[in-house]
Amino acid sequence: MWQTLRIEIVIQRNETATRADVVIAGAGIIGLATALALADAGLHVVVFERGTAMSESSWAAAGMLAGCDPENPAALRELSLLSLALYPEFLARIEELSGETIPLRTRQTLQGTDHLPFDLRALKAAEAEALAPGLRTGGQSFTLLDEHSLDPRDLGQALPAAARAAGVELHEGVAVNAVHSGGDGVVVETTAGPLTARHFVNAAGAWAGSPGTSAGASLPVAPRKGQMLAVELPGEVQLRCVLRTPELYIVPRGGGRYVIGATVEDLGFDKQVFPAQIDALLASAATLWTPLRGARIVETWAGLRPGTADGLPVIDRVAPGILVAAGHFRNGILLAPATARAVRELIGGRRPAVELSAFRANRFDGMKDAETGQA
């Protein structure tokens, strides 16, 4: 009732003079970071979230700001470095507006790899084991990255609260059903009625390619499921940095809690957790870091990463007034501030600080559907 009334007020304002400047579909980290950046630029922003804000992939994530992960696609580097540079300001703004603290949980990552890039120094085995007592290198090279992590659940209340405090109208439980360009703007059809705006941003995560938000554009963003688990270890066991290999990661959250992930599965929108896969993940993690042997599992969950064929996001204007900010796959927590900045620049008609050609939606044109073989 309250939400319907609020939207009616917005619609009435539109009918008179002040329609929304920007409507955003999706209140994950990408939609809300973008909303905050646009509101801070003085725009009237309305976000529609069909469920609860920050409850999908952005809730499930490990929270590594893995901008220097050697496994990342090279084309992600510039956007990653910008996002890392923007992160302190992003968190400070959320803290200022929400009154909540978002602590960094770790400040370094011990990265194992079979192919160490030339610009990274391989640690001696003893150096790596000193950083992670109980580490079994298994013949891999390890290097130490100055890479931070946070707990995305710390953002779960704080980011929506910050966006609201900045003036964003966030409507939870309201889905976007259709979007049309028309006249001098965009008409957004929602489950609570239509709304007009100058711009629409599709930030619907793994659902961004569905007809309700894609506005007729071909947008091959698909869910890539990740199962994860958390264990608790006795206080004397200490791992102060993230421990990561191409196969898995162990992320200390503090207080003896360690998050371990993750599977990468193409199973549609299924979020079921399978004990056999969780057990296999824990067994692999315990082979890498022996203090995990016999560890007590305290939580399991799964999330749907928004995936694209090349592992890169889509940050683009796909039709007049219609933009996409989706497909951030394994790095959406990292990339949120830079994505928000890029969308703000596109909407403001300014040249983006980062070259966005690798993130255009039309790079998939002519791509064959993996299942049907149709172009």
Ligand SMILES: Cc1cc2nc3c(=O)[nH]c(=O)nc-3n(C[C@H](O)[C@H](O)[C@H](O)COP(=O)(O)OP(=O)(O)OC[C@H]3O[C@@H](n4cnc5c(N)ncnc54)[C@H](O)[C@@H]3O)c2cc1C
């Ligand atoms: C297991 C796992 C581990 C991860 N670890 C990391 C990590 O360590 N570091 C990192 O940077 N990233 C990580 N990620 C990736 C990261 O979580 C995602 O890239 C990021 O959360 C994507 O954010 P988003 O806002 O696009 O999507 P989401 O958080 O999924 O938000 C999209 C929102 O859109 C809403 N929506 C969908 N359709 C509609 C509609 N029609 N109308 C209105 N709302 C709609 C959904 O309900 C949802 O709330 C991980 C992901 C997983 C699953």
